[in-house]
Amino acid sequence: MNPLIAAAQGDLTIFGKDPFWLVLIKAVVLFLALVLLTLFTTWFERRVVARMQQRSGPNRVGPAGLLQPLADGIKLALKQGISPVNADTVIYLLAPMIAAASAVMVFAVIPVGPVVSMFGVQSPLQLTDFPVSVLYVLAIASVGIYGIVLAGWSSGSTYSLLGGLRSSAQMISYEIAMGLSFVAVFLYAGSMSTSQIVAGQTDIWYALPLCVSFVIYLISMVGETNRAPFDLPEAEGELVAGFHTEYSGLRWAMFFLAEYVNMINVAAVATTLFLGGWRAPAPISTVWPGANEGWWPILWFLGKVFAILFVFVWLRGTLPRLRYDQFMKFGWRVLIPVSILWILAVAAFRGIKNEYGLDMRTTLIVIGLGLAIVAVIAFLFDLRRAAPESGADEVFDPFAGGYPVPPLPGQEFTVTRRAKATVTSAVIGAEELIVSEALEAPHE
Amino acid sequence: MSAVSGLAVAAVSTVETSGNTGENLVFWVCAIISVVGALGMLFSRRAVHSALFIASTMMALAVLYVSLNAQFLGMTQIVVYTGAVMMLFLFVLMIVGVDTSDSLVETIKGQRLASVLFALAFAALLIAGIGAGLTHPAVGLDAVNAVDGGNVQGIAHLVFGRYLFAFEATSALLITAALGAMVLAHRERHTPRKGQQELSRDRVRSGSPQNLPGPGVYARHNAVGTPALLPDGTPTDRSVPEPLRGVSAAFTPNPQDSARVNALAAGLAAGAGTDEESQS
Numbered sequence: 125m126n127p128l129i130a131a132a133q134g135d136l137t138i139f140g141k142d143p144f145w146l147v148l149i150k151a152v153v154l155f156l157a158l159v160l161l162t163l164f165t166t167w168f169e170r171r172v173v174a175r176m177q178q179r180s181g182p183n184r185v186g187p188a189g190l191l192q193p194l195a196d197g198i199k200l201a202l203k204q205g206i207s208p209v210n211a212d213t214v215i216y217l218l219a220p221m222i223a224a225a226s227a228v229m230v231f232a233v234i235p236v237g238p239v240v241s242m243f244g245v246q247s248p249l250q251l252t253d254f255p256v257s258v259l260y261v262l263a264i265a266s267v268g269i270y271g272i273v274l275a276g277w278s279s280g281s282t283y284s285l286l287g288g289l290r291s292s293a294q295m296i297s298y299e300i301a302m303g304l305s306f307v308a309v310f311l312y313a314g315s316m317s318t319s320q321i322v323a324g325q326t327d328i329w330y331a332l333p334l335c336v337s338f339v340i341y342l343i344s345m346v347g348e349t350n351r352a353p354f355d356l357p358e359a360e361g362e363l364v365a366g367f368h369t370e371y372s373g374l375r376w377a378m379f380f381l382a383e384y385v386n387m388i389n390v391a392a393v394a395t396t397l398f399l400g401g402w403r404a405p406a407p408i409s410t411v412w413p414g415a416n417e418g419w420w421p422i423l424w425f426l427g428k429v430f431a432i433l434f435v436f437v438w439l440r441g442t443l444p445r446l447r448y449d450q451f452m453k454f455g456w457r458v459l460i461p462v463s464i465l466w467i468l469a470v471a472a473f474r475g476i477k478n479e480y481g482l483d484m485r486t487t488l489i490v491i492g493l494g495l496a497i498v499a500v501i502a503f504l505f506d507l508r509r510a511a512p513e514s515g516a517d518e519v520f521d522p523f524a525g526g527y528p529v530p531p532l533p534g535q536e537f538t539v540t541r542r543a544k545a546t547v548t549s550a551v552i553g554a555e556e557l558i559v560s561e562a563l564e565a566p567h568e
Numbered sequence: 569m570s571a572v573s574g575l576a577v578a579a580v581s582t583v584e585t586s587g588n589t590g591e592n593l594v595f596w597v598c599a600i601i602s603v604v605g606a607l608g609m610l611f612s613r614r615a616v617h618s619a620l621f622i623a624s625t626m627m628a629l630a631v632l633y634v635s636l637n638a639q640f641l642g643m644t645q646i647v648v649y650t651g652a653v654m655m656l657f658l659f660v661l662m663i664v665g666v667d668t669s670d671s672l673v674e675t676i677k678g679q680r681l682a683s684v685l686f687a688l689a690f691a692a693l694l695i696a697g698i699g700a701g702l703t704h705p706a707v708g709l710d711a712v713n714a715v716d717g718g719n720v721q722g723i724a725h726l727v728f729g730r731y732l733f734a735f736e737a738t739s740a741l742l743i744t745a746a747l748g749a750m751v752l753a754h755r756e757r758h759t760p761r762k763g764q765q766e767l768s769r770d771r772v773r774s775g776s777p778q779n780l781p782g783p784g785v786y787a788r789h790n791a792v793g794t795p796a797l798l799p800d801g802t803p804t805d806r807s808v809p810e811p812l813r814g815v816s817a818a819f820t821p822n823p824q825d826s827a828r829v830n831a832l833a834a835g836l837a838a839g840a841g842t843d844e845e846s847q848s
């Protein structure tokens with residue numbers, strides 16, 4: 125079969141046929157690209173956050189401050205690596221390696237482009253693919269948690285330990301929501317291989333029909349990468365720096381690399397599963413048929429990845445950190461039940477489509493009508509509900525519990541005798557103070 | 569040692585069935601890792617090290633599954649066992665603290681006998697399984713996968729077809745276990761749960777609304793397990809976080825430090841006294 129057609133149909137037989145040297149080149153290029161992208165992403169993040177905070181951001185080293193991450197990296201590499209006396213040395217040294225290695229492994233199954241000719245060999249722009257490559261992404265992510273958890277444990281420090289505990293609980297919880305959001309994609313694509321999922325999005329990006337899954341994935345990917353507002357494992361207000369408190373120098377740099385590569389990873393997975401992968405956005409591909417051929421798709425892919433990375437930065441610049449119990453409650457009581465219900469709905473929809481051959485438009489109209497009815501009922505119910513009661517009927521005590529307190533919403537501020545006396549005395553002057561106090565004394 | 573012999577047999581069969589050098593390389597690397605991991609799990613003193621060794625064994629086995637064309641099994645092995653089950657184990661073990669090793673006192677009655685019996689039963693199972701594999705020529709996963717059009721489809725066919733009852737029974741068992749854990753962990757709540765507002769009010773009313781003394785602030789050691797020294801030189805347990813209390817090495821205050829602190833405090837008191845005297 126012609127490899128170009130095979131790639132377009134999402135045929136997995138084109139993988140695993142590259143000569144050894146080409147596999148090596150692909151792997152090395154992917155690794156280098158990830159490291160360079162990490163450098164670029166740190167610059168990007170600092171510049172965007174700076175804009176959001178009315179600052180300039182790094183702008184001294186190199187053009188527009190582009191070389192600032194490199195300077196920071198060199199500084200980090202030259203710093204002393206300190207290991208605490210209490211640390212479990214072997215695991216302490218192993219943890220950053222696990223985190224960084226598992227971070228760079230995910231990109232092996234991400235398709236960044238169609239089949240191209242590389243040094244005379246027709247080969248897809250993807251290191252490899254196999255029938256369960258999305259599960260591979262999940263598996264590698266769960267191995268990556270080990271790096272963080274072990275770093276927290278082996279440092280022999282309470283802050284690190286608490287950070288490690290938080291991160292393990294958090295990542296396990298949000299990985300469930302993440303995995304469930306993939307299920308709807310599997311149902312639609314009929315496959316768990318990334319290249320076939322991209323091939324399945326030729327007509328419509330899955331982000332549109334599977335919007336609920338997409339939103340759940342977007343939320344859980346932030347939780348999975350420990351980024352603001354879900355950066356509880358490294359909450360600087362409570363845990364100094366969380367799991368990497370005791371790390372310095374290159375070992376810390378590896379955690380830093382892992383975090384940013386993981387951000388790029390989840391953004392790439394979101395692009396692949398929900399945003400059409402390397403395929404050009406709709407207006408471009410209709411006006412320009414060649415947009416999905418050759419090396420151009422890398423551009424669309426990177427554009428989508430950076431759009432999602434911008435969302436990461438945007439969230440960080442906008443939202444305050446969640447409280448831990450609220451965060452866990454949100455994961456277990458909102459994301460996971462909503463995911464399960466959504467999967468049920470998608471499975472039912474697919475079943476109806478397969479059984480009765482209903483097309484998407486009819487089904488969507490029926491679903492839309494149903495949702496509209498639900499919305500109208502909810503609105504009527506909301507109208508009939510009484511206005512929420514506040515603490516209006518409580519008498520305002522300005523010295524509740526022995527401390528001066530402001531009135532609650534709905535409470536009347538009444539001037540007490542004591543307050544009146546103070547205000548009066550302040551107005552009249554210091555001499556009158558003695559008189560007013562003398563006047564008050566017999567009443568008390 | 570049955571694991572070692574099993575691997576040896578598997579090695580022989582692998583070499584016989586495929587002449588692929590890459591596959592052999594993967595096999596020998598993963599086989600060594602998994603055996604070393606299994607032995608390390610048995611012989612390491614610390615519970616966390618044991619957990620890590622078994623995690624590495626699981627991952628090596630997963631790679632073997634993938635190289636033997638059972639990709640779905642390999643990936644679920646990592647996601648479920650390494651990623652979730654072992655992580656929960658670690659979660660519990662980590663609370664124990666970094667410098668503790670397990671006590672080797674046996675608490676279960678008849679533990680040794682039971683373990684010998686189970687080991688024999690497991691060995692019999694392995695011998696029967698591997699023997700059946702050796703005597704009956706294997707079909708090969710390629711042929712099996714081709715029947716349903718792929719590895720995942722084949723597993724789906726088996727799980728939701730032939731083994732549906734076993735699958736459902738297992739899931740019922742798991743739900744029962746989860747329910748049991750919930751019942752054991754459940755605590756009847758007699759008072760309404762305190763919200764952020766109540767908690768902050770209680771804290772202000774408690775008499776010491778400030779933060780607990782930070783570890784290492786007044787102490788001469790920077791480890792968090794070290795209790796902070798109060799202004800009079802005595803160590804306070806309140807600065808050590810709850811999980812580490814009593815676990816980390818007890819800190820004995822340096823008598824010289826206490827003496828210095830006391831001398832300083834005395835000097836301060838004397839100085840304050842003279843100030844007051846001069847004012848009056």
